[in-house]
Amino acid sequence: MSQSCDREGLARVRMAALERRELLVQAALRVIAREGVAAATTRAVVAEAGMPLASFHYVFHSRDELIADLIRYVVDDEASAARAALSIEGDLPTTIRNGLKAFIDIVAADPLREQAMLELTQYALRTPELSESARIQYESYYRAAAGILEAAAGQLGIEWKRPIPEMARILITFTDGLTLGWLVDRDMAATESVIDFAADALSALAFPKEGGDR
Amino acid sequence: MSQSCDREGLARVRMAALERRELLVQAALRVIAREGVAAATTRAVVAEAGMPLASFHYVFHSRDELIADLIRYVVDDEASAARAALSIEGDLPTTIRNGLKAFIDIVAADPLREQAMLELTQYALRTPELSESARIQYESYYRAAAGILEAAAGQLGIEWKRPIPEMARILITFTDGLTLGWLVDRDMAATESVIDFAADALSALAFPKEGGDR
DNA sequence: GTCTATAAGGAGATAGAC
DNA sequence: GTCTATCTCCTTATAGAC
Numbered sequence: 489m490s491q492s493c494d495r496e497g498l499a500r501v502r503m504a505a506l507e508r509r510e511l512l513v514q515a516a517l518r519v520i521a522r523e524g525v526a527a528a529t530t531r532a533v534v535a536e537a538g539m540p541l542a543s544f545h546y547v548f549h550s551r552d553e554l555i556a557d558l559i560r561y562v563v564d565d566e567a568s569a570a571r572a573a574l575s576i577e578g579d580l581p582t583t584i585r586n587g588l589k590a591f592i593d594i595v596a597a598d599p600l601r602e603q604a605m606l607e608l609t610q611y612a613l614r615t616p617e618l619s620e621s622a623r624i625q626y627e628s629y630y631r632a633a634a635g636i637l638e639a640a641a642g643q644l645g646i647e648w649k650r651p652i653p654e655m656a657r658i659l660i661t662f663t664d665g666l667t668l669g670w671l672v673d674r675d676m677a678a679t680e681s682v683i684d685f686a687a688d689a690l691s692a693l694a695f696p697k698e699g700g701d702r
Numbered sequence: 703m704s705q706s707c708d709r710e711g712l713a714r715v716r717m718a719a720l721e722r723r724e725l726l727v728q729a730a731l732r733v734i735a736r737e738g739v740a741a742a743t744t745r746a747v748v749a750e751a752g753m754p755l756a757s758f759h760y761v762f763h764s765r766d767e768l769i770a771d772l773i774r775y776v777v778d779d780e781a782s783a784a785r786a787a788l789s790i791e792g793d794l795p796t797t798i799r800n801g802l803k804a805f806i807d808i809v810a811a812d813p814l815r816e817q818a819m820l821e822l823t824q825y826a827l828r829t830p831e832l833s834e835s836a837r838i839q840y841e842s843y844y845r846a847a848a849g850i851l852e853a854a855a856g857q858l859g860i861e862w863k864r865p866i867p868e869m870a871r872i873l874i875t876f877t878d879g880l881t882l883g884w885l886v887d888r889d890m891a892a893t894e895s896v897i898d899f900a901a902d903a904l905s906a907l908a909f910p911k912e913g914g915d916r
Numbered sequence: 917g918t919c920t921a922t923a924a925g926g927a928g929a930t931a932g933a934c
Numbered sequence: 935g936t937c938t939a940t941c942t943c944c945t946t947a948t949a950g951a952c
Binding site: 529530531541542544545550551 | 945946948
Binding site: 523524526603606607609610613614622623625626650653654657658660661662663664665666668669671672673678681682685688689692693 | 737738740817820821823824827828836837839840864867868871872874875876877878879880882883885886887892895896899902903906907
C-alpha cells in the first residue's frame with residue numbers, strides 16, 4: 489500500500505531511468521548519423537547503446553517518444569555550437585563571411601550529422617505528434633541567429649536596417665540553402681562563392697550606429 | 703528457339719512494361735506526398751496503382767530502381783514548371799520578387815509534394831546507388847535556374863556581374879532556404895520578407911547592358 | 917528491476933499455378 | 935504474361951522467467 493515511501497529508492501530509480509534515456513538518445517543520434525532515421529530502429533539503438541531490447545520500452549513508451557527527445561537534445565547542442573562559432577574579426581562582411589564559412593566547415597567536418605538534422609526535421613514534419621518539435625527546432629535556430637546578429641551589431645558598432653527577427657530568418661535561409669547545396673555536390677568552391685554573396689548582401693543591411701563607431 | 707522473332711509482340715510487351723512503370727511511379731509519388739518516403743513500400747505503391755504485388759517486381763528489379771525512376775520523373779516535372787513560372791513584368795527587383803513568390807506559392811499550394819521532393823533528395827543522399835540521382839537532381843535545378851536568369855537578363859536588357867552558374871547556385875540557395883523555412887512554420891509574411899531581401903540582393907548583381915537598354 | 921523469449925504484424929522478393 | 939500464395943527476414947512491443 490505504501491510503496492511510494494521509499495524516496496531515496498525512487499529517486500535513484502528515476503535517475504537511472506533518466507540516464508538510460510540519455511544514453512539511448514545519444515546512441516540513436518550515432519545510428520541516425522551513420523545510417524539515417526529509417527535505420528534507427530529500437531533494436532539498432534539498443535544494440536548501439538549495449539542494452540537489451542526490453543530496456544528501451546522500460547524508459548520510453550514508444551519510438552516516437554525517443555525521436556522527440558532526440559530533437560530536443562540536438563537542438564540544444566546546435567544552438568550552443570552556433571553561439572560559440574561567432575568571432576568578430578575585421579569589418580562586417582569579413583565577420584559574416586568567416587561566420588558562414590565556419591558554419592559550413594562544421595557541416596563539412598561531419599556531413600552525416602547535418603544530414604541527420606535535416607532528416608529529423610523532415611520526419612518531425614511528417615509525424616503529427618512531432619510537428620511541434622520541428623517548429624521548436626526552428627525557433628531555436630532563429631533565436632540563436634538573432635543572438636549572433638545582435639552580438640555582432642553591438643561589437644562592430646552598427647545597426648541593422650530590419651528588425652532582428654527578420655534578419656535572423658534571412659540568415660537561417662542562407663544556412664539552410666548553403667547546407668543543402670553543399671550536401672548534394674560537396675562543391676566547396678561554389679559554396680564559398682555563395683557565402684561571399686551572402687556576406688555582401690547581409691552587410692548592405694547594416695549602417696553605422698549614430699555616435700558610436702567604436 | 704526463335705522466341706525473339708515476334709517483333710510486334712515484343713514491342714507491345716515492352717510498351718506495356720513501360721506503361722506499368724510509369725503508372726507505378728505516379729502511384730509512388732502520390733503515396734510519398736501523402737505519407738512520406740518511408741511509407742512508399744512496394745505493397746502501398748501497388749495498392750495505390752491497383753495492381754497485384756507481383757507486377758511490381760515484374761517491371762522493377764527493386765524498390766530502389768523505382769525510386770531512381772521517380773527522381774528522374776519529378777525532376778523533369780519540376781524544371782519545366784520552373785521555366786513556365788517566369789514572367790517578366792516591371793523592373794528587375796519586381797521580376798525576381800514575383801518569380802520567387804510564384805515559386806513559394808507553388809510550394810504552399812501543395813506542401814506535401816515539396817516535402818516529398820526534399821525527402822527524396824535525403825533518401826538519395828543516404829543510398830549509395832542513388833547518390834548520383836541527387837546530384838543529377840540538383841544539376842537539373844541549377845540548369846533551370848541558369849535558363850531563367852539568362853532569359854530575364856535578355857528580356858530586361860541587363861547583364862549579371864557574376865558567371866551564370868554562380869548566379870544559379872545563389873538562386874537555388876534561396877529557393878531551398880525559403881522552402882525549408884516555410885515548410886516548418888508556414889509563415890508567409892516572414893517568407894515574403896525574406897523574398898524582398900532576396901530580390902534586392904540579387905538585383906544588386908545586375909548592371910545595364912552596354913548599348914542595349916531596350 | 918532486468919533481460920530472455922516470443923507474440924503479432926509488415927517488409928521485399930519469388931515460386932509456381934493459371 | 936499475370937497474379938496468388940508463400941518464403942524469409944526484420945520490425946515494435948510485451949509477457950513472464952529470474
